[in-house]
Amino acid sequence: MLKNILTRGRSRTLNRTQKAAIAGVGTLGAAAVALTAVPASGQTTTTSEAAPTAKVAYSTKQIQDVHAGVTGQLAGASQKVAAIEAKQEAAAKKATAEKKAAAKKATAKKATAKREAKETTSRSAQRTEVKKAAKSYPNNLDGWIREARAIMKKHGIPGTYEGIHRNIMRESSGNPKAINDWDINAINGIPSKGLLQVIPPTFAAYHVPGTSKNIYDPVANIVAACNYAADKYGTMDNVDSAY
Secondary structure: OHHHHHHHHHHOOOOHHHHHHHHHHHHHHHHHHHHHOOOOOOOOOOOOOOOOOOOOOOOHHHHHHHHHHHHHHHHHHHHHHHHHHHHHHHHHHHHHHHHHHHHHHHHHHHHHHHHHHHHHHHHHHHHHHHHHHHHOOOOOHHHHHHHHHHHHHHOOOOOOHHHHHHHHHHHOOOOOOOEOOOOHHHHOOOOOEOOOOEOHHHHHHOOOOOOOOOOOOHHHHHHHHHHHHHHHHOOHHHOOOOO
């Protein structure tokens, strides 16, 4: 009917009754469309409403993983910082230890140098004293006897200045180069020599270490002769003739 009305309406103007009828039909059609949109549950839904938003599934696992990852990174960073600090501290300790060792070595070196210098000075002083002591004896009979007695004292050989001097004057008159070429020893090829006229075998047997091995050396001759006299007679003081 609506179609017929509309069709016929094209050819002529609709009257009031026809217009009302058309409006009623439109209303009925809209109502029918609305009814078709009602769901079975009885809830009314209009076609103009937007489609419902899909639900999002939430999970704490990802958040935990992110937290764990951040924590791990922080822990790793802390470990790196700690490692760097430990390395720096170790380097500082090593540098300090090396510095102390170097200082200790330098101190020890200075102490050694000081000790060596002191020892050198001491040895020099001793050598000077020895030289002075050697020079303190004049190169004459008096000096020879006194130097000989100083050596005899160190070796425990007895003999007074008077006893030594007396026998020297009798044997050689104080001549350190004196030699006997007429007695039995000379006949046997071993003449007596020196201040106290000692034969070479006796001089060699009673020679005192530290003195010259030259039988004509006055000090060596006196010390060896006194050593022999002490062994045979107790002391040179007990000798009053050829011995």
